[in-house]
Amino acid sequence: MRRRGRPYSIKTILSVVIASVSILFTVLASTILYVQFTTTIRANATAATREIVRQINANLNYYTSDILSIATYARDLAKQTDLLSHPQIEERLNSIVSSRQDIVCLLLFKTDGTLLLSTHDAPMRTTAEIVKQQWFERALGKEGNFYFTGPHVQQLFPSSYPWVITYSQQITYRNDEGELDRALLVIDMNFWAVSELVQTARLGKSGYVYFIDNDGKIVYHPYQQLINSNLFNEDIESVQEHIFGTFHTTFEARERLVIVDTVNNARWRIVGVAFIDELMAGLQKYTAIMLVVVLFIIIITILVARSIATYISGPIRALERLMNSVESGDFSAPPLVGGSQEVAALSETFAVMVRRIRALMDDIVTSQEAKRKFELDALQAKINPHFLYNTLDSVVWLAEQGDREGVIRMVTSLAKLFRISISKGRDIITIAEELEHVRNYLIIQQIRYQDKFNFSIEMEAGTEALATIKLIAQPIVENAIYHGIKYLQEMGRITIRVYRRKPGAVVIEVKDNGVGMSEAQLTQILDFTAMQPKRMGFGVRNVHQRIQLYWGSDFGLEISSELDEGTLVRLIIPEQPSIEPPKGVTT
Amino acid sequence: MKRLSLLLIALALLLSGCTSKETISNPRIAVITMMQGGEFWGALKNGARGARSATAAVLEFLAPINEADYEGQIRTVQQAIDQGFDAIILSPSHAIRLKDVVAKARAKGITVVLADTALSELEADFLITADYAQIGASMAEHAFTLFEEGEAINALIIGSLPDTTTMVTLVESLSHSLMGRPNTRIAHSAFSYSNETMAADITSSACEADASINVVFALEEYTAGGVAQAIAGTSGIHFIALGNTRYEIQLLEEGVIDALVVVNAFNLGYRSVLAAVDLLGSKKPAQQPVDWALVTKDSMFTEEHQRLVFQTIR
Numbered sequence: 001m002r003r004r005g006r007p008y009s010i011k012t013i014l015s016v017v018i019a020s021v022s023i024l025f026t027v028l029a030s031t032i033l034y035v036q037f038t039t040t041i042r043a044n045a046t047a048a049t050r051e052i053v054r055q056i057n058a059n060l061n062y063y064t065s066d067i068l069s070i071a072t073y074a075r076d077l078a079k080q081t082d083l084l085s086h087p088q089i090e091e092r093l094n095s096i097v098s099s100r101q102d103i104v105c106l107l108l109f110k111t112d113g114t115l116l117l118s119t120h121d122a123p124m125r126t127t128a129e130i131v132k133q134q135w136f137e138r139a140l141g142k143e144g145n146f147y148f149t150g151p152h153v154q155q156l157f158p159s160s161y162p163w164v165i166t167y168s169q170q171i172t173y174r175n176d177e178g179e180l181d182r183a184l185l186v187i188d189m190n191f192w193a194v195s196e197l198v199q200t201a202r203l204g205k206s207g208y209v210y211f212i213d214n215d216g217k218i219v220y221h222p223y224q225q226l227i228n229s230n231l232f233n234e235d236i237e238s239v240q241e242h243i244f245g246t247f248h249t250t251f252e253a254r255e256r257l258v259i260v261d262t263v264n265n266a267r268w269r270i271v272g273v274a275f276i277d278e279l280m281a282g283l284q285k286y287t288a289i290m291l292v293v294v295l296f297i298i299i300i301t302i303l304v305a306r307s308i309a310t311y312i313s314g315p316i317r318a319l320e321r322l323m324n325s326v327e328s329g330d331f332s333a334p335p336l337v338g339g340s341q342e343v344a345a346l347s348e349t350f351a352v353m354v355r356r357i358r359a360l361m362d363d364i365v366t367s368q369e370a371k372r373k374f375e376l377d378a379l380q381a382k383i384n385p386h387f388l389y390n391t392l393d394s395v396v397w398l399a400e401q402g403d404r405e406g407v408i409r410m411v412t413s414l415a416k417l418f419r420i421s422i423s424k425g426r427d428i429i430t431i432a433e434e435l436e437h438v439r440n441y442l443i444i445q446q447i448r449y450q451d452k453f454n455f456s457i458e459m460e461a462g463t464e465a466l467a468t469i470k471l472i473a474q475p476i477v478e479n480a481i482y483h484g485i486k487y488l489q490e491m492g493r494i495t496i497r498v499y500r501r502k503p504g505a506v507v508i509e510v511k512d513n514g515v516g517m518s519e520a521q522l523t524q525i526l527d528f529t530a531m532q533p534k535r536m537g538f539g540v541r542n543v544h545q546r547i548q549l550y551w552g553s554d555f556g557l558e559i560s561s562e563l564d565e566g567t568l569v570r571l572i573i574p575e576q577p578s579i580e581p582p583k584g585v586t587t
Numbered sequence: 588m589k590r591l592s593l594l595l596i597a598l599a600l601l602l603s604g605c606t607s608k609e610t611i612s613n614p615r616i617a618v619i620t621m622m623q624g625g626e627f628w629g630a631l632k633n634g635a636r637g638a639r640s641a642t643a644a645v646l647e648f649l650a651p652i653n654e655a656d657y658e659g660q661i662r663t664v665q666q667a668i669d670q671g672f673d674a675i676i677l678s679p680s681h682a683i684r685l686k687d688v689v690a691k692a693r694a695k696g697i698t699v700v701l702a703d704t705a706l707s708e709l710e711a712d713f714l715i716t717a718d719y720a721q722i723g724a725s726m727a728e729h730a731f732t733l734f735e736e737g738e739a740i741n742a743l744i745i746g747s748l749p750d751t752t753t754m755v756t757l758v759e760s761l762s763h764s765l766m767g768r769p770n771t772r773i774a775h776s777a778f779s780y781s782n783e784t785m786a787a788d789i790t791s792s793a794c795e796a797d798a799s800i801n802v803v804f805a806l807e808e809y810t811a812g813g814v815a816q817a818i819a820g821t822s823g824i825h826f827i828a829l830g831n832t833r834y835e836i837q838l839l840e841e842g843v844i845d846a847l848v849v850v851n852a853f854n855l856g857y858r859s860v861l862a863a864v865d866l867l868g869s870k871k872p873a874q875q876p877v878d879w880a881l882v883t884k885d886s887m888f889t890e891e892h893q894r895l896v897f898q899t900i901r
Contacts, residue, residue: 153897155888159837161897206641225637228894229854229878 014309022301030294045279049203053259053272059197064265078173094119102193109184122157139168148266150219151191163191204278211268216240219268239271315339331358394448410447413440432464438473445481453485453492460499467576469550475539476510476569484514508571517561614867615645617667621680622654626832627852630898634856642864654781657681664688674698674863681750682707698866702859704753713862717850717877719753723760725881726827729846730802733825740771741799747807749778774800779810786813808832831896849895850879
């Protein structure tokens with residue numbers, strides 16, 4: 001999880017923004033297309049289904065009209081018994097029936113069920129069996145009205161069980177007496193012929209057409225066998241609620257498109273049932289393809305967004321890395337990165353800035369070195385005039401006393417002192433040289449103070465040739481004499497030791513048995529940043545600062561002192577590599 | 588980048604998963620009846636054909652010529668196994684002899700649905716049949732209505748194949764129900780092996796041997812034909828049969844047959860195919876007995892029975 005408040009990278013922001021916008025547009029466009037396509041397919045499917053149902057209805061209407069024409073012809077013939085004999089009428093009717101495979105038989109009954117005319121030679125069932133049949137009862141007594149029954153097993157001739165649809169109509173015929181009388185015209189049509197008109201029609205993959213009568217009873221259904229066996233249920237209820245037209249309904253968890261139309265002549269209604277999932281099968285395929293395409297586009301979009309983000313943010317990241325390296329002090333990295341115009345310009349500006357910083361830093365280093373040199377030179381310049389004045393004063397005094405030996409010793413020591421001080425302009429000398437410098441200084445001071453103190457110098461083996469900055473021990477020794485030994489009544493002693501101290505340090509220790517310092521004085525002296533008491537001179541602070549200027553704050557002076565006991569000063573310097581002393585200087 | 592790659596792989600797997608679903612879209616099913624002819628088996632096959640369009644199954648109808656030829660049926664089942672059908676719908680003509688070959692088919696992973704009759708001591712994948720115990724009881728009950736109370740009933744029962752569970756159940760149920768009425772006895776009981784001539788001979792012999800026989804039960808359509816021939820011209824013998832052949836219907840209408848029991852063989856065939864397809868799709872088929880009706884001359888043309896008795900629409 002992203003830490004709260006932590007900003008997102010440019011790459012992430014760019015990737016997300018580009019990808020989001022692209023995906024949003026893709027999804028939006030796909031949705032619009034999908035909705036449009038769905039609407040169109042649905043409309044087309046509905047129109048196509050309605051057209052099929054309309055066509056079936058037209059065929060059925062055509063068929064029933066044809067039957068009505070035959071019925072009209074038969075009805076007219078029935079009135080012409082005065083002109084035509086029964087055999088002649090039957091012959092004419094037979095010629096029609098025999099030319100039609102769909103018509104099983106054409107009959108004319110008296111209202112009591114007695115047969116008047118028949119195109120079928122087989123013996124009839126009894127009149128009692130005839131009159132109780134539905135088609136007889138429904139047509140009787142309603143002159144002019146005609147009826148089409150639903151499919152049923154014909155019950156006219158024994159041992160004959162064809163499935164038929166019966167047309168029945170009460171008509172007027174001319175009886176043997178020449179009077180008009182009532183009769184019942186019956187035309188039995190093969191049910192298979194009628195069902196052929198419907199059965200071949202398929203609405204979608206498994207859609208179908210069926211008929212119901214006015215009471216909502218199924219007249220014909222392609223799955224009648226399944227309905228009889230309770231293997232199939234039909235949604236008659238919703239059809240009864242919609243007398244006519246097109247509607248959608250869901251039955252047994254399947255959405256249906258239902259088209260209801262009336263069948264002319266037959267008092268039936270034709271019902272077309274198509275299943276939406278089948279009508280929309282093409283849509284499902286289209287949806288699957290579209291989903292794959294959309295997914296593909298989204299993947300490509302994400303990849304492209306990342307590539308663009310990488311292209312834009314890459315140089316910025318490189319610039320950031322460059323800035324980090326510069327921040328950590330590495331000015332050597334190539335300051336220019338590629339990328340867009342803006343980033344390149346930024347990079348160029350940064351490069352200019354880095355170059356200027358580098359130049360400024362070089363300037364600072366140069367100036368610092370110059371300053372240090374200047375300070376060193378100033379320090380040395382501070383030592384020399386005092387000491388030279390006092391030494392020369394002592395030489396004069398020795399000369400006045402006629403102490404030739406003393407003059408020679410003092411001048412010789414002074415000469416050596418200056419020789420090391422100058423060191424041919426070198427700042428770095430060996431520790432041996434430094435101590436030789438101190439020794440000469442002490443010899444001079446011993447003469448000046450007329451053996452008021454003695455001294456010893458000890459060096460740990462191997463430290464002689466180690467390098468050090470010059471003139472760091474002499475000011476300390478000078479302080480020991482002027483502020484410690486000078487006020488002593490008894491014989492003073494200065495002990496100088498050089499030894500190694502782990503890790504990697506060398507200690508030049510100057511110990512005196514002088515008057516020492518109070519705790520307050522010591523605290524003041526140890527605060528090297530504060531003003532030093534005048535009597536201590538600048539020696540201690542200068543030496544400490546010079547050491548730290550050269551080697552850092554880990555090095556410098558350590559001072560410990562006790563009143564009337566003496567003072568111990570340790571100069572801590574790093575153990576530097578050995579160097580060769582100049583000719584003439586022994587170590 | 589690594590996360591993106593994983594996402595793309597997941598999407599690819601998702602897409603491949605959408606198209607790699609393995610289902611048998613057009614299962615091959617062998618429908619093996621007891622014999623090639625017969626209106627009962629014809630209606631069963633019609634039902635199977637009806638289910639074909641609903642399930643997209645590919646059906647092949649196989650059967651021996653004679654109903655009693657169980658050896659031929661065993662060979663037919665073996666043939667279906669060899670041809671690698673996905674499922675077999677079988678009406679076994681011998682409840683014991685067909686066991687081995689059915690076990691063999693199931694061992695080969697072929698789904699076996701038994702239609703109408705079962706196998707003894709062997710579970711098939713599914714069984715669809717009518718409640719023949721109830722049919723037997725119903726036939727006996729109707730027979731009782733044909734006689735006055737206390738009048739003696741001497742029954743002749745002729746079944747078809749003695750080694751089918753259906754016939755055993757039917758005969759047992761019928762016999763048991765008949766014996767439940769006082770003054771009723773089973774004069775003779777035999778099997779015709781679906782042979783019309785044999786059925787006629789059995790009837791004639793039985794009636795000659797026992798003149799008191801006053802009701803005959805023919806439990807199969809060919810048997811009914813034979814019985815009708817044998818009792819033609821005789822009087823005082825009631826006749827109850829099973830089947831709905833045109834001949835039986837004529838006999839019913841003529842009053843030779845007093846009642847017909849019609850089992851919805853169309854339903855049997857239809858649901859057998861549905862069950863096989865369901866089982867192949869690892870779906871449990873609906874457990875429901877096949878419908879049937881006892882039809883008399885008076886009720887044969889009622890709307891309720893018309894569509895069952897006259898199943899062949901054309």
